[in-house]
Amino acid sequence: MxxxxxxxxxxxxxxxxxxxxxxxxxxxxxxxxxxxxxxxxxxxxxxxxxxxIADAMIGANSFQVRRTPLNVARFVDEEVERMGRRPLISRGDAEAVRQAFPDAEAVSLQSGWPTPSADVTWRNRTVGDVLLFGVTAPHQIVQDYRLEQGRALSDVDITQRRPVAVLGPDLAEKLFETVDPIGQEVRIRGDLFEVIGVNATKGRVLGQSFDGYVLMPLTRFEMMFGRRATTTVSIKMRTAEEVATAIARAEEAMRMARGLRPGEPNNFALETSDALVxxxxxxxxxxxxxxxxxxxxxxxxxxxxxxxxxxxxxxxxxxxxxxxxxxxxxxxxxxxxxxxxxxxxxxxxxxxxxxxxxxxxxxxxxxxxxxxxxxxxxxxxxxxxxxxxxxxxxxxxxxxxxxxxxxxxxxxx
Amino acid sequence: MSDQFGSGNPLTTTGEHNMSNTAERKAVVQEPGATPDKSWVIVTRGLKREYDMGGEIVRALRGVDLAIRRNEYVAIMGPSGSGKSTLMNLVGCLDTPTAGEYWLNGMLVSTMTDDQLARVRNKEIGFVFQTFNLLPRATALHNVELPLVYAGIGSDERKRKAKQALEKVQLEHRMTHKPNELSGGQRQRVAIARALVNDPSILLADEPTGNLDSQTSTEIMKVFEDLATSGQTVIMVTHEADIAAHARRVVVLRDGIIASDDRRSAFKEQMGLV
Known part of the structure; x- marks a missing residue:
């Protein structure tokens, strides 16, 4: 058969x-x-x-210079402990990286993740547990934020530690509803901040809104919370292909800035969005x-x-x-x-x-x-x-x- | 019915011829181990079949010596319990004997394995059953094709041969019908076509008219008559004397041995059919 x-x-x-x-x-x-x-x-x-998520948190075509890696689950306790003794990321580090990258689209320094949250009050209205970020002006570019209203944070806002804030659209909506938020003053942990801008929505990720936040000058943020261990430098390149070679350059710049000798391990971490993935x-x-x-x-x-x-x-x-x-x-x-x-x-x-x-x-x-x-x-x-x-x-x-x-x-x- | 027997086959009408046949038969069955010559299609020597029925040995066949020449038309008769079904299963290679030899077409079948027997059934034997045994869900054509499927013949060749076989039994117009769309006589003719499709050495019919009315039985017996006349070896197992009387030779079994083996005329006399 x-x-x-x-x-x-x-x-x-x-x-x-x-x-x-x-x-x-x-x-x-x-x-x-x-x-x-x-x-x-x-x-x-x-x-x-x-x-x-990864691109939203780190930024598209971007990578970060951080104190510790994103995914510490990969390391044994001893290594994690050793990382705990690393120096914080300083303004000097950020400046060294910025100078090494004249070709980058933007280099920013921000307070990083996880970040503190606080109640935000306008007149008699309060929105609880809003995420607070201290950022430098280029952060707006690194995160691909578009403005809906007003203006973004400027370098002057940073250097002068101005009490100004750019709000996420959800927060602005909840606080002000139909009122024009620009020029209004909101209270955060006792301090008054002038609203200078509202970003456009980034939409929801898995039903979770990423639009309820306050961006304030990093300098102002550090007056309230001090220098945080999560402080991060973000470098945004023009294309995704440039990221791989840029990481090596950033490493070099950081080692020079930190004065590390050959053979000495890095006392900082470099991460792309791949790390989150x-x-x-x-x-x-x-x-x-x-x-x-x-x-x-x-x-x-x-x-x-x-x-x-x-x-x-x-x-x-x-x-x-x-x-x-x-x-x-x-x-x-x-x-x-x-x-x-x-x-x-x-x-x-x-x-x-x-x-x-x-x-x-x-x-x-x-x-x-x-x-x-x-x-x-x-x-x-x-x-x-x-x-x-x-x-x-x-x-x-x-x-x-x-x-x-x-x-x-x-x-x- | 009797006038049907009027014109006989020249092979069996002369007494002399039969006498010599009988002598040759006796000679061929008494040479254990010897390969019979090609003119003998079936030779059994001391064929025995015993069944173990829960510790009790039943002797269904107690030593059958049977020799059948090519082109013969033989009926095997006997009352129920005589061993004729057992003999038919052995002759049909569906079963193997407990003792004795069975030569089919020059091959010693009695010592073959199951797979070899399957091959022999496929090539040498065409079965026609009382209950037709057609596959109910297959068309007449596919039923006729079935032996060729197991012979490993390709689809086109198979269809051609199956059509030819159906033409032989005048059923070419019912080819695409399933068994339940055919009359009893038509079903049995499909079964005959299936039995013939592989050009078997023997056509083995087991009570082929047992499920048919007398009119249809006559038609089917005519088909067998024509096949026998055209040279097909036909062995028919039956318990009906008038059906057996169509054959040129009648072997009667009783209690597991051959009780008589006669020309038709002698059988008819014995049965009072003339």
Whole structure:
């Protein structure tokens, strides 16, 4: 019996029992759908973190000179302790970096993350726990903030430690509603600040607004909170390609500014948005390990269902098996026929699961800001799991069919 | 019915010929281990089949010596329990004997493995069953194709041969119909076409008219008659004397051994059919 005939016979059998075949496959379809869709969503989250969160926090085409790395989870306690003794990032460091980068789009110094929060009050209205950032003028460029109203912080605001503030749009909306915020005075921790500008919205990230903040001159900020350990220099290049070589130059400039001898380790850290993505990925790695494990359980259960249905099918078709054997089918022919049926079923389940998972991923991508991505390897895993289950759980029923005695089988009805 | 038997086959009408046949048969079955010459399509020597029915040994066949020449039309008769079904299963290579030899077409079948037997069934034997045994969900054409599928013949060649076989039984117009869309007689003719499609050495029919009315039975017996006349070896297992009487030779089994092996005329006399 040729392979084509084996496959044709198997497909014919599946087709003639459409509804039963479908229910047989449900377990595998659901498992594979889950696998493909969840992995696509995780991939989408990763991409989203890269494109939205990481770039939003660090700035597109940007990198940072920091005291400690973003993702300290990668280091052992001893190293973290040693990092704690590093000098803070100073204005001198920022100036050294700025001079090394005449070609940068902007170099800023800011209070960094995490940052203090405080109540902001205007007349009798108060908005609680607003994030406060101390920044230099180029921060507006590094973060790609666009102004909606008023003006941005200027160098003079910084040098003169003026009590002025640029507000995030959410905060401005909550405090002033229809009143023009420009020129109004708000109270933050007892001090009055004049509102000079309101930034345009950056939208929401995973339902979390990033638009409720106060930007004030770094000098003014440090009068209130002192020099913070999180103080960071941000360097924004014109293109993403320039970032890699720029990092090396920044390292050199920092080592010179700090007077480090060759062989002495850096007492500062350099980070791109990749570091945030890495941090996120260490979180999602666990999901990548767990999801296939959960799915395997589902698929094994699906496989057992297939085995049951195949055993039922063998006993239902005993008479047919007898006829086929009488007409010259060898044990192997019968075994192949049933095995092919089980594999074709399981493979179809995998295929349908991939299709449904793909659709679900597409639906999530359409309905949410997550750019879900179905990866080729999740499809490969799904299809090979499907076929593998067909082989493993198809062998036993197929062997049973193959071993039937033709005379006894033909007597069965 | 009797006028159907009026014109006989020249092979079996002369007594002399039959006498020599009988002698040759005796000779060929008494040479254990010797390969029979090509004119013998079936030779069994001391064929025994015993079943173990929960500790009790049932002797279904107790030593059957049977020799059938190519082109013969033989009926195997006997009451139920006589061992005729067992003999038919052995002759059809669906079962293997407990003892004795079975030579089919010069091959010692009695020592073959299951897979070898499957190959022999596929190539040498065309089965026609009482209950037709067609695949219910397959068309007439596909049913006829089935032995060719297991012979490993390609799709085009298969279809061509299956169509030819259906033409032989005048069913080419019902090719695309499924068994439940066919009458009993048509179903049995599909089964005959399927049995013939591989050009088997023997056509083995087990109560082929058992599920048919007398009108249709006559038609089907006519098909067998024509096949036998055209040179096809036909072996028919039946318990009905008037069906057996169509054959040129009737072997009667009783209690697992051959009770009589006669020309048709002698059998008919014995059964009071003339």
């Amino acid at each position: 040729s392979l084509a005939d084996v496959i044709f016979t198997a497909l014919g059998q599946i087709r003639s029992n459409k509804l039963r075949s479908f229910f047989t496959l449900l377990g595998i379809i659901v498992s594979v759908t889950f696998l493909v869709a969840v992995l696509a969503i995780i991939q989408g989250l990763n991409a989203y973190v890269k494109e939205n 890495d941090f996120w990925k260490t979180l999602t790695q666990l999901l990548f390990a767990i999801v296939p494990a959960i799915v395997s359980i589902g698929i094994v259960v699906g496989g057992i269902v297939i085995m049951n249905i195949m055993l039922m099918s063998v006993s239902e078709r005993t008479h047919e098996i007898g006829i086929r054997k009488a007409l010259g089918a060898r044990a192997k022919d019968i075994e192949n026929q049933f095995l092919a049926e089980a594999i074709a079923l399981a493979f179809m389940g995998g295929f349908l699961g991939v299709a449904v998972g793909w659709l679900m991923a597409a639906a999530v991508a359409a309905a949410s800001p997550l750019p879900t991505r179905v990866t080729w390897w999740s499809v490969a895993i799904a299809l090979s799991l499907g076929a593998g289950v067909g082989i493993i759980f198809g062998v036993y029923p197929a062997r049973r069919a193959a071993r039937l005695d033709p005379i006894a089988a033909m007597r069965a009805e």
